[in-house]
Amino acid sequence: MSSDLPLKFDSRAPAVLQDPYPVYRELRESGGLSRGGPGQWVVSRYDDVAPLLRDRRLSHEYPEEYHEFSTGEGPAQSFFQRILLDRDAPDHTRLRRLMAQAFSPRLLQRMHGYIERRVDELLRPALDRGTFDAVTELAFPLPVSVVCELVGIPPVDRDLVRPYAIDLAKAFALYVPEEDRAAAHRAVAWLREYIGALLRERRASLGDDLLSRMIVAEDSERPGDRLTAEEIVDNTVFLFFAGFETTTNLIATGVAALLGHPGEAARLRREPGLLPAAVEEFLRFDAPIQATARLVREPVEVCGRTVRAGRVLVLLLGSANHDERRFADPERLDVGRTPNPHLSFGGGSHHCLGAHLARIExxxxxxxxxxxxxxxxxxxxxxxxxxxxxxxxRSVPVALG
Incomplete structure (x- = not known):
């Protein structure tokens, strides 16, 4: 197709929802820049997506009207105005620095032991049965348990929190379907109320958890750099998405990939030292988060075209990870692939804060x-x-031999 008439990418097309990678290949071959929804341009090639993730001409902050269009009216609108994900410098710099202080090496080391024990608790019964579902019995409960432990949510409340943590992810779609909006807003409202009450308890009696560490980090900063109570609450709620959705999808797609590639599973058994590389390959092969969006603040040239300010660039991480110009034989699962500079955790100042924790899980x-x-x-x-x-x-049924 002529470069004067770019392809149109419909992210909700059934073929894309089932298997987007053939469509991504068409987008890359057609020139790398495609039309999306109203006011959107879609970027599909690695060498364009990677630098745009770090481009300061692109913004994470969207007008309130954009969030109303994307999520509908409700608590999620103000939520997105406060969280780390949707802020630019200097607010993003302040929020990230204070939240990063809470992710201390000591805390992550303690979480490592907890994660190993929790995996064993979840999977040990499956050995007796001989079967289990990798989604409902592992990929869902493990990250929720880990985030609850990290934040300091009492074990007695964790089953109560779990469905709201799952529904929260619905708010983070590029466009939230009408049928998901009510659940997304309810999740934000419920988690805000719950974390707000927990924050008041922690201020009275600090513990050894992330919420307590955020309070300590807040108190150690200059008054103008401190987190407000609303920012602590909403950014803690955000962790239920950041620490849950990517890891859930990583585990589910990783197990599914091994089921579909028994040769690579056998290779991992022979060479267990490849496990870290294998997790990176699962992240590349079927990226847990397929796309991220940026608001153009000033004109930017992409693939030979000038995209005007006010437009939205949709950066297809999943397509960039399969770009044959960057990855040899990208459609092949290679658990020993190196180097593997996938973009599944984003890039630049907005590189995923919980990436290390997701890898551990x-x-x-x-x-x-x-x-x-x-x-x-x-x-x-x-x-x-x-x-x-x-x-x-939804389901990855596994038989254990």
């Missing part, structure tokens, strides 16, 4: 299965969970 879950189950086979058909933004499953 992914390695713990996949490593346990490879050590304890001599054979991994599909017990039934896998079922995708259709999503415009995410790649994951």
């Amino acid at each position: 992914g390695q713990a879950a996949i490593g346990w299965l490879l050590r304890h189950a001599p054979v991994l086979e599909a017990a039934d058909e896998v079922v995708r969970r259709p999503s415009v933004t995410f790649r994951t499953f």
